[in-house]
Amino acid sequence: xxxxxxxxxxxxxxxxxxxxxxxxxxxxxxxEEICFASLDHTHPFMQLNTAIFSSNAIDSSRDGxxxxxxxxxxxxxLSCASSSVKLLYLYDxxxxxxxxxxxxxxxxxxxxxxxxxxxxEDHIDPVFNLCKREPEAIVPEFNLEEIWNLx
Amino acid sequence: xxILCYKNSNEIxxxxxxxxxxxxxxxxxxxxxxxxxxxxxxFNPDLIxxxxxxxxxxxxxxxAVSININDTDHDKSFSFTNPLSKQYVGECVFLRDLNxxxxxxxxxxxxxxxxxxxxxxxxxxxxxxxxxxxxxFKFFSHEPHNINGYCGVCNSLxxxxxxxxxxxxxxxxxxxxxxxxxxxxxxxxxxxxxxNTSECISKIQKAISEDARYTLVDFNKDHILxxxxxxxxxxxxxxxxxxxxxAEDIRKQKNIEIxxxx
Numbered sequence: 001x002x003x004x005x006x007x008x009x010x011x012x013x014x015x016x017x018x019x020x021x022x023x024x025x026x027x028x029x030x031x032e033e034i035c036f037a038s039l040d041h042t043h044p045f046m047q048l049n050t051a052i053f054s055s056n057a058i059d060s061s062r063d064g065x066x067x068x069x070x071x072x073x074x075x076x077x078l079s080c081a082s083s084s085v086k087l088l089y090l091y092d093x094x095x096x097x098x099x100x101x102x103x104x105x106x107x108x109x110x111x112x113x114x115x116x117x118x119x120x121e122d123h124i125d126p127v128f129n130l131c132k133r134e135p136e137a138i139v140p141e142f143n144l145e146e147i148w149n150l151x
Numbered sequence: 152x153x154i155l156c157y158k159n160s161n162e163i164x165x166x167x168x169x170x171x172x173x174x175x176x177x178x179x180x181x182x183x184x185x186x187x188x189x190x191x192x193x194f195n196p197d198l199i200x201x202x203x204x205x206x207x208x209x210x211x212x213x214x215a216v217s218i219n220i221n222d223t224d225h226d227k228s229f230s231f232t233n234p235l236s237k238q239y240v241g242e243c244v245f246l247r248d249l250n251x252x253x254x255x256x257x258x259x260x261x262x263x264x265x266x267x268x269x270x271x272x273x274x275x276x277x278x279x280x281x282x283x284x285x286x287x288f289k290f291f292s293h294e295p296h297n298i299n300g301y302c303g304v305c306n307s308l309x310x311x312x313x314x315x316x317x318x319x320x321x322x323x324x325x326x327x328x329x330x331x332x333x334x335x336x337x338x339x340x341x342x343x344x345x346x347n348t349s350e351c352i353s354k355i356q357k358a359i360s361e362d363a364r365y366t367l368v369d370f371n372k373d374h375i376l377x378x379x380x381x382x383x384x385x386x387x388x389x390x391x392x393x394x395x396x397x398a399e400d401i402r403k404q405k406n407i408e409i410x411x412x413x
Contacts, residue, residue, distance in 0.1 A: 099295050100303040106258050125282050129289065130302050132257055 001148050002033045002064025002084070006055065006073040009040035015069050015091040016045065018142035024049045026144055033064070034144070039076065058082060065151060070094060074108050085151055087115040089142065090135075093126050106131050117147065152397070155194060155215065157201035158183040163307075164231035165202045165220050167245045167381040168388075172200065175400040186211050198394070218392060229388050238391065242328045243384045244335055244375060246408050247311040256316060259309070262287040262359045263341075264317035266310055268294060271323055274348040279321075279355075286359065289313070314338030319358040321351075331379060334370045341365060376409055 005019055023034050027049045035051040036044075037058050044052065055076055058066055061084045068074040074088040088109075095105060108114065109131040118124060118135040119142075128134060139146050154177050156169045173179055180194050188211050199209045200218040207225040209217040219228040222236045230236035231243070251259060269276050269290050279288040280299040288300040291313075295301065305313065314320045314336035322329045324342040333340045339358055343351045357363035377383075382405035389398040 095295070095303040096297045096301055097295055099293055102291060102303045102305045103258075103309075105303055110258075125285075126299060129287055129300060 001151075002061065003144060003148075004035055004037050004053075004058055004061045004064065004066045004084070006037045006058060006066060006068045006077050007039070008070060008073060009042040010036065010038050010044040010048070010052065011042050012045040015142065019069070020044065020046055020048050022142050022144055032144075037066075039073065065147070067147065071100060071105055071108055074114060075104070078108065078111055078114060085115065086113055087117060087147065087151075089117045089119070089139065089147065090123065090127070091119050091142075093123055095130075096126075102130075109133055115150070117150065152177045152198060153180065153194060153196045154178070155180045155182060155191070155196035155199045157181075157186070157199060157203070157209070159201060159203040162202055162220070162231075164243070164381070164384075167243075168200070168220065168385055170245075171381050171385045171401060171404070172397075174404045175397060177397065177400075198397075216392060216394070218388065227392055229391075231384070240384045240387055241379075242331075243379050243381045244328065244331045245381050246376075246412070247308055247336070249311050249315050249336060249412065251312055251316075259312045259316040260287075261289040261313070261317045263289070263319045263321055263355060264313045264338075265290040265321050266292075266305070266313065266329075268292045268296070269300075269321075271345075272321065272343055273345070275321075275343055275351055278348070278352050286355075289317075311336035311338075318362070319355050321355070330367065330370055331375050334367070334372050335375050337372075339364050340367055340370075342367070376412075380405065382408070 007016060010016060026032055027034060035053055037053045037055050039055045058077060058080045059082055061082045063083055065085045065087055066077045066082060068077045068088045069091045071094060077086045110133055116133060116135045117137050117139055119140060121138055137150055154172060156179060191211055196215045199215045201209055202220040204221045205223060207219060207223050207228060217227060221228055222230045222233045224237050229238045229240050231240055233239060263279060263286060279286060282299055289302045290300050291302055291305040293304055310332060314333045315338055318339060319341045320333045320338040321341050321343060322333060324344045330340055341351060341354045341358060382401055385401050386398045
């Protein structure tokens with residue numbers, strides 16, 4: 001499936017490690033069209049066996065899925081005119097570590113064009129408390145095949 | 152009349168005062184940081200209102216009357232915060248817009264709301280943040296809190312909307328200005344005295360499950376709106392320095408704003 005993973009950058013983070021490892025695993029044995037779109041032009045911190053584009057390439061994504069992992073990248077993918085499914089795989093409750101505007105978060109998390117998947121069951125209550133929305137699924141470790149099965 | 156508003160530092164009451172002045176028909180100029188004396192001469196203000204600390208006159212000499220929002224001992228200096236100050240004007244509430252569209256109701260709804268760090272609630276906080284109890288507790292703070300209920304930061308102009316659409320708005324019983332804010336926003340105040348946690352929990356539970364509403368003898372909405380708004384403090388300041396025409400303009404503006412809330 002055509003998949004674009006939108007990240008803040010490609011330097012080390014737990015999410016980037018999981019996502020790059022999973023993409024490398026899939027591209028080794030299949031010809032799925034998977035790419036990364038990075039908001040910051042950083043060199044990947046580990047070997048990445050697929051294409052990397054800048055964020056403006058997200059607009060070219062058609063009939064696939066675009067995955068964001070943060071509130072900020074979710075905002076970027078929502079602002080793109082693309083026929084692909086837009087999905088937020090919320091890796092962390094990021095507002096608990098740095099102050100984020102409630103209006104901004106609420107408007108993104110309740111956007112009907114954004115499908116929501118969480119990483120942990122422990123995140124269900126805080127997200128529901130914030131925006132009264134329940135996730136479609138919990139995927140504890142980033143796994144594209146599990147996400148594709150939801151679509 | 153030309154009024155120059157010079158902001159030296161962020162102070163919520165000073166910001167509210169400038170907001171009130173901006174609603175009058177007078178020509179207003181705003182400045183902060185380094186003072187450009189050439190620009191000041193060109194603007195040629197009749198009145199300067201500033202919050203530079205420890206000065207009794209605006210640092211650049213002009214013909215303008217200088218109103219100082221600081222704690223200096225001077226007949227044109229006024230303090231919102233220091234009761235020992237000679238010209239203490241007292242705490243006051245800011246009239247915020249409470250209107251929202253139907254689509255936004257869910258955004259402002261909660262079981263319990265608090266704006267600020269809830270550490271002051273001690274044992275009560277354990278109850279509010281207990282995931283098993285399933286209370287929709289929301290609180291906002293500029294400082295991140297890694298506990299249930301933390302929802303980031305919110306716009307200060309929206310405080311009243313959160314109070315209005317919460318089933319209970321908690322406050323410490325000594326926090327009089329916050330209580331006034333809750334009352335004028337048609338919120339449901341549940342006060343905590345710092346000791347009686349079980350009574351406060353019981354009140355919160357009744358507010359959530361039975362829609363119990365609480366009234367406070369010492370806080371009457373009409374009285375607050377009549378006497379304790381930022382408009383009243385601005386009127387008091389301008390009357391004290393002899394600028395009765397501006398005071399009258401502000402009084403008219405207050406009547407319009409109060410009328411819009413009804």
